Amino acid sequence: MGVLAFDAWAAHSANRGRVERSMPISALSGSTIGVDAAYYLEGHAKEPLLSALGGFPLALESSIIREISDWQAVGITLHFVFNGLDNAINDDPFRPSLTSARAIALAFDTYDRYQPSQAIELFRKSGTPTSAALSGFLKGVLHKHGLPFTVAPYSALAQLAYFEKHSRRFIDAIYGPSELFLYGVGKVITRTNFVYQPYVDPKLGNIKNSSHFIADQSDVHWMDKQACLEELGRISPDLFIDSLLLAGSKALGPFPAFKEKGYTIRDVVNLVASYGRSVVNLCNQYPEDKQVPRAVFLNYLDQFKRALTGIRHHVAITSEGDIEALNKGTAPSDLHDCVGQRLPEELNLYLSRGMVQPRVLNWLASGTILVPAPYDGGDSPIYQNLVRIQLEPMRQQALSLLADSIHRYYQRKEITTKYWFDMSYEAKFNIKNHLLPSPKESLSTWNVKEDAMLSRRESIGDIPLGSLSFALRSLQDVGFAKATITPRSKDGQEILRRREVICANAIWRFLQLRGYIDGQHQLTAWGKVLDHVLSGLGHSSERERSALLAVELLRLDLLKADTMFSSYSGAPFRGNDIDKRNCMLISRVACLGRVVHQPVGYSGPLSRHLLAYHAIIAAVQTALRDLLEMSVVTMFLEGYVDRDRDDWMEIALALPLFDEDSCALGVVMLTYLDEFSMRPDPTSEATRVEMRECAQGWVKHCDFDASQRHAFQLWDVIYNAVKQANADGIAVEEVQMWDDVDQWLSQRR
DSSP states (O other): OOOHHHHHHHHSGGGBTTTEEEEEGGGGTTOEEEEEHHHHHHHHOOOTTHHHHOSSOSSHHHHHHHHHHHHHHTTOEEEEEEOOSOOOOOSOTTHHHHHHHHHHHHHHHHHHTTOHHHHHHHHHTSOOSOHHHHHHHHHHHHHHTTOOEEEOSSOHHHHHHHHHHSTTOSOSEEESOGGGGGGTOSEEEEEEEOOEEEEEOTTTOOEEEEEEEOGGGOEEEEEEHHHHHHHTTSOOHHHHHHHHHHHOOSSSOOOGGGTTSOOOHHHHHHHHHHTTTOHHHHHHHSOOOSSSOHHHHHHHHHHHHHHHHHHHTOEEEOTTSOEEETTGGGOOTTTHHHHOOOOOHHHHHHHHTTSSOSHHHHHHHHSEEEEOOOTTOOOOHHHHHIIIIISHHHHHHHHHHHHTTSOHHHHTOEEEEEETTEEEEEEEEEHHHHSSSOHHHHTTTBOOOHHHHHHHHTTTOSOOTTSHHHHHHHTTSHHHHHHTBOOOOTTOOOOBOSHHHHHHHHHHHHHHHTTSBOTTSOBOHHHHHHHHHHHHHOSSHHHHHHHHHHHHHHHTTOSSOOOOOTTOSOSOOSSOHHHHHHHHHHHHHHTTSOOOBOSSOOOSOOOHHHHHHHHHHHHHHHHHHHHHHHHHHHHHHTTOBOOOOSOHHHHHHHSSOOSOOOSHHHHHHHHHHHHHTTSSSTTSHHHHHHHHHHHTTTSTTBOHHHHHHHHHHHHHHHHHHHHHHHHTTOOOTTHHHHHHHHHHHHTOO
């Protein structure tokens, strides 16, 4: 993000060459550059329709790897650093998500008025997805290609500053935002200008659809702190830092008097200077009015002091692997109020290696769960009920698992949940007293060894050992299920070492918490339904994700054809009510799958209605993934697992629900099936052939036939699961409707 007022000043043409400078990229050959991952994602996640579809980007991985290869081609190594726990001082935590949701709503309104170019630009500027939402995606990409990264305890900027200033010079330069000047960094690379030349076939002389990197013409742009001080009037470093903070950034919001009007960094410098270069004087003496009373300025002064203290004593991972504050000898005793509550260093290890995301750890450290607005705005009562009521038990279980494995202080902590749609409402619960018996106690009988798993695998076929499919299929054998009851011996026993064995035990624990396995390690009725869906879809991580989410949505009564989002555009609108209902249900099922698409940005029809349904899927997936991560973290914290290892990220990737898909496949199927109702004979073979031929042109770069086959397979397997659940005595609403929809679809396939 950077300090926007400062960035605008630095980019101004009058200051180019004095504040912002450039140099050939070759000048950095042989160096290691530390990269702020959040800043990098903000500048590279440029698929404009990503905020209209949700999920992970389609083209970002290939563009990231290509650019990193270009850096490497000139002898430069990149080391990415991600943000850890949240330590920002934010008195309005829901503002970013609400602002983005309003921008996306405006973009859809523009799209509905048949102004695609303007709509695309609005989607691009909506501010979603955030860098935090894409951090897991980038970690996976970097790990897949063998590229190093670190997750900081708190701020990535603080960690990068530590790396650069250390006597061993872990990095030679930093690529990141202007906020780095707050941490004492002297020079910051802020952007790159890479030049590419189209590739010409030497034999045919024609230009191919590719290009190659021209290193000699490429450069990097950087800013020098000392030059900034000179250009701003030879100000002191302290005045510079105070002015950057008051100008507004992620570390602290802007000075209250600036919030509703335009200002420059010079305005901020001059204002602070006019009050004796003292922010204390400024907040105490600045004229108040009805809109901004004195209390607001005094509250801001407190936030400023905390932000400044957090920067002066920022926390980082040291060269010895410890978590320490800068100048800890002079740090105040209440430093935790400025940088955040400190968690056990073992948890910081799992965080720094990418095995666990910071979300649940943030909840425990801050004592607050913040539920922000989804991309569509979350106006539906169904979505609000989902995040407030239906998903709350999973959040509480995840927190309980974590807290029960660390210091008792956390076990007695009160947690407050806040929602963007009702900021006056706060749900509170005490971890220790809320869940009895505790989830940790109920899972103590899962400690299955590798030999038993390998023996069982021989009898069930070629199913990956640490997969969701193996966890369920293996328990079909009653004898094996009984043998998995393996409480920990008081005399100690062999710890688990192999990654697949660890993942299998974590998944079994998760499945018991979700009610797919009972206390005797037998499959429940819903466990049998999930196993049936997995059998039909396959065992890849993508298919397991679809299967688990489908069954969870059935259990939550959310996989249905009800209107849900009556005020949103993009629902089926052709044909009679039955046609619309059927198209809606099939499209929602398709939202659980992945469109087959080339690695380029999406270009095709959109649906705010299905974006809202994707928000439901994403919320359920996030809650499930949090519970999965805490299941495996608990095993490490309790000593069930060998900690002397380096496959932390492999464990994260091996657990289900790491990737998030968009609603693109649902939109493609909705558009396709809705068009049938415009034809005079929608069920004829001629119409089907015509529709398949037309459909490929609706979405560029999409393999429509492969996508359609995947969507129909999803439908078939989930429809059969609904029938099985009904036959097994599980109440699934409107089973006859599913039969009718399947019959309707069979006439259009």
